[in-house]
Amino acid sequence: MPTTLDLDTLRALLAIVELNSFSRAAERLGRSQSAISLQIARLESMVGHPLLERARGRVLGPTVKGAELVAHAREMIALNERAVTAMRRPASDAPIRLGMPADFLERDFASAVGEIRSRFPRAQLSVRTDLSARLAEDVDQGRLDLAFYKRAPSNAADAAIAFEPMAWFGKVPAPNRSDDAVPLVAFADGCAYRGEALRGLRLMGRDCSIACEARSLSALVGAVKAGLGYAALPVELGVRKSLQQASDLAGLPRLNAVELALGIAEGCNLPFARAIGGIIAERCALA
Structure with missing residues (x-):
């Protein structure tokens, strides 16, 4: 049967030669030192030559045959990376x-x-x-x-x-009593933020009215800042847009993450x- 060199083992050899250390090579590759040592032992047995010069447990560098294999290893790993990149490209120029x-x-x-x-x-x-x-x-x-x-x-x-924690943003001029319909600023039906707002209000038994149905994020932000109503948005998005979080006095429900x-x-x-x-x-x- 043909002898096949394992690319992961060749990567381990390159790391040891570059770092002059089994332990540092193992750390770079996210493996144990014993696993790296076993790989190199098997590789040396396969090729029939010692590949590393060692003294008192230290790696001094590659042997003559080791240096020859290191050169081949670099070419093989580079070719492998080029092949993978080529296969991941789209098959055509279609967008x-x-x-x-x-x-x-x-x-x-x-x-x-x-x-x-x-x-x-x-x-x-x-x-x-x-x-x-x-x-x-x-x-x-x-x-x-x-x-x-x-x-x-x-x-x-x-x-x-990913999960996006949600919060209410906005401040309406008029007092918002518990029996008032909550004025909402939201995107059109089909938006996950709107769906979560309606779910929370429904479970709380609060009515609502759509004060502004925005077609863009900038329009929604403008409506909230104008005081037209409350919007349910991811916390990071609301903060990034400098929106004021709704007061607890507004009596709005807690929101689940989206x-x-x-x-x-x-x-x-x-x-x-x-x-x-x-x-x-x-x-x-x-x-």
């Missing part, structure tokens, strides 16, 4: 149809796009912002390739990638889509 909530564009989306272009030069993004319910439906029906959307906590197959999920359409290039989604999640969703 990736990406859906997301509008507030993602006000986070660190610019740097996310920059990293995507750096890692996947051929990738083209076609971005659409919409309400979460529509985004979830469109990625399920294949009208989007991948989408970030918000929802009430669930056990759905598309696992949550779940953020990433959906990928069936038939989409899964590794590539997950790579794109991971970059955006790190820069925007988890920021």
Whole structure:
């Protein structure tokens, strides 16, 4: 049978040679020193030569054969990385149809796009912002390739990638008695924030009225600052927009956190889509 060199073992060899230490190499690779030592022992047995010069437990450097294998190892690992990157690129120049909530564009989306272009030069993004319910439906029906959307906590197959604690924001001029209808500032039906606000008020037995149905985040923020009503928003988003949290005297219910999920359409290039989604999640969703 042909002899096959294991890439993880070659990475361990490179780390030992670069750091002159088994313990530091193990720490870099997130493994135990005994596991690294066993890998190198098996590698030396496979190639039939000692690969490291050692004295009193210290690594002095590679042997002649060790240096020869290190050169091959660097080429093999680099080739492996190029192959993986090539396979994760889109199969064509067709744009990736990406859906997301509008507030993602006000986070660190610019740097996310920059990293995507750096890692996947051929990738083209076609971005659409919409309400979460529509985004979830469109990625399920294949009208989007991948989408970030918000929802009430669930056990759905598309696992949550983050949770956003919610709070009430706003201050209305008139006293808000417990039997008054709560004036709401919200996005259209299908927004997870609106859904959580209505759920909390319903459980509390409070009536509400839509004082302003906003079509954009800037419009919603303006309506809250104008005192038109209360808005249920993620805590970090409200603080970032310099909105005042509602007083306990307003008699508003406590809100559950909203779940953020990433959906990928069936038939989409899964590794590539997950790579794109991971970059955006790190820069925007988890920021």
